[in-house]
Amino acid sequence: MADSPPDREGVYYRPLRPSDEPSLQQLHARLFPLDYDQDFFSKAVAGADGIVAWAAAAPLPVLTYVGELAPQLVPPSAQQEWREAEVLAGFITARAFPTLYADPHDRDLLGLAAREADQEWVLYVLTLGVAEAYQHCGIARRLLEFALRYAAETACRAVYLHVAEFNTAAQAFYAAAGFRQLAVLPGFYTIRTGRQPQPV
């Protein structure tokens, strides 16, 4: 996939790549009360194990600005480096797999429990996050569009996910994006890190 053209704020969209791994890990630690394995990040940036993942990348405005205002002060090699500097503003990771490998209860809820659906594919959204400074600008909506387009192009029968009950912002986001709540699963998440306020 080619990088998208930048929007008004200079944010553009592209697949995650290996150099995103440290930022991806940091953003997950900040935005989620759950810990993810190192293995997950390595696979997400490599597109391994059925994972598809996109990034919203934003330029580092101050450095770019200085470089462009006073190019004579910056050696050409550094200018190039500065222009390329960017931050990971958001990400979405999802895994595509045949229904056969879905949790049986999830299959039931999705209406795909029949044996004939075994070889139909589904897309499961693993994580979606936008750095605090970039929230409420439509970035998550754009990221989700990439996953939905991928699901449509690969003829997935369903796109689904789990979200913690206390995460009302994410629930509102997914509802606004047209997702329907299928069930409440008590005890689905085990949150032990204590890095974020203890959810009720």
Ligand SMILES: CC(C)(COP(=O)(O)OP(=O)(O)OC[C@H]1O[C@@H](n2cnc3c(N)ncnc32)[C@H](O)[C@@H]1OP(=O)(O)O)[C@@H](O)C(=O)NCCC(=O)NCCS
């Ligand atoms: C949930 C999250 C991804 C939303 O990201 P975002 O880029 O701010 O969302 P968008 O700007 O694309 O919002 C699109 C729509 O979702 C809804 N929405 C987004 N954030 C919301 C919030 N905090 N409260 C209520 N509705 C919200 C709104 O309807 C919004 O449309 P609007 O701006 O026209 O009102 C972001 O808050 C986040 O990263 N949270 C922490 C990580 C997380 O919980 N991820 C989801 C679980 S995997």
